[in-house]
Amino acid sequence: MIQVTIDDKTLEVEAGTSIVDAAKSAGIFIPTLCHTDFLEPEGACRVCSVEIEQNGRFQVVTACNYPIRGELTVKTASERALATRRTVLEMMLARWPQVKVVRDLAKHLGITEPRFAHPQKNEDPHACILCGLCVRTCREGVWQNVLGFEGRGASRRVVMPYDGVAPECVGCGACAFVCPTGAIQMMDDPNHPADAARIRRAGMVVTKEMVLLDDDQCKMRRAGTAHLVEIMNDYDLLPVNNYRFGSSDDAHKISSPHFVKRFTQNIQDGCALGCDMACAKGSDDFEITTGPDKGKRVCVDGPEYETAGGTTNMGIFDPEWCIEMNYYCDHYGVDTISYCTLMAFVMECYEAGVLNKERTGGLELPFGAADAAMEVLHQMARGEGFGLVAGQGVRRMKKMFVADYGADPDFLNDIGMESKGLEYSEYVTKESLAQQGGYGIALKGAQHDEAWLIFMDMVNKQIPSFADKAEALHYFPMWRTWFGLMGLCKLPWNDVEPTDNAETDEPAKVPKHVAGYCDFVAGMTGQEVTPADLIRMSERVYNFQRIFNLKMGFGQREHDRIPYRSAGPVTATEYESRAERYDKQLAEEVDFDPAGKSTDEKCAALRTWREDRYEKLLDAVYERRGWTANGIPTLTTAKALGIDKMDGLVDLLTANGAAQ
Amino acid sequence: MPKVTLENLEKLAADAEAARAGMRADLCVCVGTGCVSAGSVALVDELKRAVKDQGLDGELKVTPTGCNGFCAHGPIAVIQPEGAFYERLKAKDAPTLIQKHFVDSTPLEDHMYRDPETRELVPLEKDIRFFAKQQTIALRNRGIVDPEDIADAIGRGAYRGLRKVLAEDMAPEALIQMLIRSGLRGRGGGGFPTGVKWQSCCAAAVERSETPYVVCNGDEGDPGAFMDRSIVEADPHAVIEGMIIGAVAVGASEGFVYLRKEYPLALERLYKALDQARAWGLLGDSVMGTDFAFDIIVHQGAGAFVCGESTALMASMEGRAGEPRAKYVHSVEYGYRNRPTVLNNVETWAVVGQILDRGPEWFASIGTGDVSESPWGGSSGTKVFSLVGNVNNTGLVEVPMGITLREIVYDIGGGVPDGRAFKAVQTGGPSGGCLPEGSLDLPVDFDTLQKAGSMMGSGGLIVMDDRTCMVDVARYFIEFLLDESCGKCTPCREGLTCLNEILTRITEGKGRDEDLGLLEDLGAVLKDGALCGLGQTAGNPVLSTLHHFRSEYEAHIRDGKCPAGTCKALIKYTIDPETCTGCTLCARVCPTECISGEKKQLHTIAQDECIQCGTCLDACKDDAVLVE
Amino acid sequence: MALTVNGEPHPFREGLTISALMQEKRFSYPLKTIFVNGARVDRKAQDTTLLSDGDKVDVIHLMSGG
């Protein structure tokens, strides 16, 4: 820490702190114009000039970018500092006499009439005063680099290249927002929003947080979602070897720094143009080593966390292999989660003897068989050999292996990680009953975009009772479905946290950001909405989808079944990997004394207890959502949501015992 | 191509010297930009043909060399080793020169230098007053060595300093201490002790375990300055050797030379010298056979004076517009590509080799330096000046620090031509100031000129006679700076605009009394408020002319008169009845044809049509055109 | 005696700061709010605040998936 005295107030600051920040922390006001805490200081306008004295030497410096690195004394209003500031503002007033921010700053220093006659005098109250805030925002904040300067000296102007409208401009409005004089006007916004400024204000709240806070929060501007790899490993949630284990000593080989090195930084991602998180990272100039594109240097979209988590799920810990797999999945139109989870299933079947070299067309496929796994992916695309079999997905493979190879159906159902035919996404849910429900009840199958409750449930222990879990499995799925309805991304909601979020009453819901989404809806439609209104919008759609599934022959309790591997240890090795935790649970919650019992006996006892808890969870959730015990929305619920007018709906519910 | 090593350098030098000594004489012909444009390339070819015609090519060697310095009298040839000096040679004079000097061994008198005062012929270069008081270190090889032949340079002692550094395996700290002991301060104008700069760069590199860069600033934007051009054109290997030694001192493996695009000949010679240095093993993976690896890349300045400022130069080398950044953190810590960087001027690099070869004490003994207490003590060594403007002997001079302005302008420069009166000397370029007659006895060094309101700067020394209007000079510099300002910070962009507006009004006779106060306020806001060196010193030309020549400002404002007769709006051109011979030349060149008169009769100018373009003044052979 | 962290016991040792506890529990996720005996501890103070035996520590992660 370094001692600095500002206007006779002495304080300690960290080395490198700017004088403006030090003064602000001591409650001392220094006027600035081209500075904002949201961007690197530029030192262009010189309005913040102050006088410093360091070992006997007096000097006028700009407070915004002077880094305090040694003891010094600062006078913010010394005679020389004021003279500099006054003349700077006098010259600006001479050139831009009607611009409000210039007049105010000048009046603050006692200047109303400039003594200079400026040849480029501009009477427009919204004239551009060349502070450069817009150029820097577009460069450092939005990474779109569309705005820039033209010329030098007196002819310097802010322009888009060739004075036209640059095709790369995404109309995010950040430049218009930061401009202190209103010199930048947004052209006609094709969506004709009711109140564009309101939307932009809400957007800027999140933009500022992402640019300022992300680096010491999730670092998604650098690593994207891949930042989760080592975190999931730390919390024992990273799927390893078909969800058997939650972590691995090899996880550091595929942690996020490897991907950060590969990702092209500081550019917009291909996802939502103008977004400041830009977390859909890409690996440019990546050389392909297998398959039809061998030797080519390509741009790979990703990898996201799921692709990396899927790789560890196959017992593979090579980031380069993961990127190449990501490339070919995109290239062939295969979802990376489905490919990884079905391959993990194939590998467990191979190690369990259900599959062997003849059945795989000569490929050896234990966990970690990276090259063989890639070959299966190529075969899948060509519709040849074992690729044709694996490409059917876990649900169909289970039936084929029982029919063709006489495999034990119970074992395959336990380890086949699919629900409603969709392969599980890459989180180990064994110790979180709420997330088991989140995956099991999800309308489209085991995908976490409806609910991700592992931390609330397993780590924070915020929802211990069935009723708590049911309430969470109502609010969060409804809230997150709303993003899908609006085509909005959920990351700005809670992948960056406002600094004061912890003081709010429900930090898990991040109320400040939820309010931002209400502003967005009101700004677009001109209609005021509350968070509850948003939930209601989702409930109507969500329940309609459930009833639609019913119409298609699904959508009932039996379809919300989950494989036991997602709810507890299937094999002895799994039990032993967390023996201490399971023995404790048996003794305290299941009242089954584990002492002296064999692992199989303990597994069985644990299983009966956990399967029963899952059933109780379903009951609690169905009840909270206004559904029958068989998981069907009741007529009263449909009426309350106003979706009962659909023709055939009432008959369908009545036919399925949900007429009450 | 031989590979230079620690062992064979001396032998190579001795061979080259022996070859030269074997010859009867070596005709050194100046092929600097000035002489080239006066036809010296053709002169070299003709001399070679004349030597062959006389069958003397076994005994006589013709060597094209860099700028000899005495540009006013170019094209120049000096016959070594005797030092006979011939001037204003045309290609057609070649045969007569060879015939008379070597066959008849009688000097070619009408191409010898005639002292303007004594009117006597001065055969030897060393006796000519222009050269007498000079002492060359950076320019020691000028007019002697062939810049495009590395063997010749080695013959003249090139890379001997480097060999010493590498042979004795000097530790960086030891090498840096030698630089500090030598008292060498930056020749680019800043005057920062070079040893101290290398020391802090070395420290930053070690502390952050990063490889630093070494940069040579050849942007030389000051108008009226061509020292760096001449050094690179005359002795590129001196600059290269200096940079390699600098790289050893700070542990750099990459060096950059930033040279102006407006210097095509210097660029061509630098590229050739670098290629030869690489071929002879002085650059690349194994410098002089040791395991030290270093190479140099050239960046061409694209036309921006501000890029002479170190951070703007580095921005330009990073492929960006030349906008400076705040220097609160010096570039020795965070410079090019944010790594520790040593940036020195061409002239500074050019003397480093000598300091190592002949020892820091030898260098400190020259000039007025005394680094016993502090590295900032006084000014050691010599300084190269480009002496230009209204002075007889315009050219390149290298003089020991501490010499007085009077000695430079009169003893070396030969005073003001056409019998006009000396008025002022401008030093330090746009960041410097104008010093009147009263300051002529000031010693020229880093600190004294600074106190007198100017600065030594990079070496431009422009002599002005009584026909130069000081207000116009101030306006000229402000207009130049406004055109060259990067426009990033308010004081410089708007301050220079306002200064230009006021000064232009004054030169048009529309000045007001309170303008002088405004000029001082604007000078102050620039000095304290501007972001970089260009802006901070932009007020100096105005403040120094205001200080030393306030009466001229007042004449413009109060009496609407321009005493020097330059400001167009305030002057009238008339023709002097006594001296006009009626040769009709002025009438013919006048663009508005407002001059009338019969052949051999007095001509008159129609004042209402005259646009004060001054073409008649330039054209008149008999100085009959008067200005008041 | 021992600490209770999110309802589970955790061994206590002298001089244990909150940040050190986070390392031991491998709670590496950045977005988390920490309460000691019900009182919130600001992020900047977590390196210096010392725990005492028997403290009840609640670590609320704000995390809802990739």
Next chain:
Amino acid sequence: MSIAMEIDPQKIDAIIERWDRDPSFVIEMMQDVQEAYRHLPRVALAQVSRATRTDMARLYHIATFYKAFSLEPRGVFSVQVCTGTACHVRGAARSLDGLARELGVAPGETTEDLTFTLEGVRCLGCCSLAPVVAVGPDLHGDLDSSKVRGLVKKYRKRAEKMEGGNA
């Protein structure tokens, strides 16, 4: 006297390759393009921008910042009047005005027939010949305003010869 205006992408690519696509050498690339086409065609800048991953805003700022570049085609002969201090005090301003009158363009502009571009330039470094005017590579010393007409006539003739001979 028109100059070949269509831009050859291979030629631009060769220039970019010569500086091995390194963004810190975009200025050198632009100098080569300026040399080849006597201005910076927009398509060429776009090609440099893509190949070196530098944004157009940065290249456009460079193109309008440095004196060596121009977005509009320059004349065959670039007439550069040195406005250094030494030349200034020996009458360069009068030479520049004279040339402007003779060529009928203001400093910084190009004649209609794209033959001449007139510019006041920074010190060319041969102050002993002040005032100096450079036309392309050749320097003309002691070029005061009275010699302006002769200089322009000389290059006009050379331009016609080149025009006939298709330079």
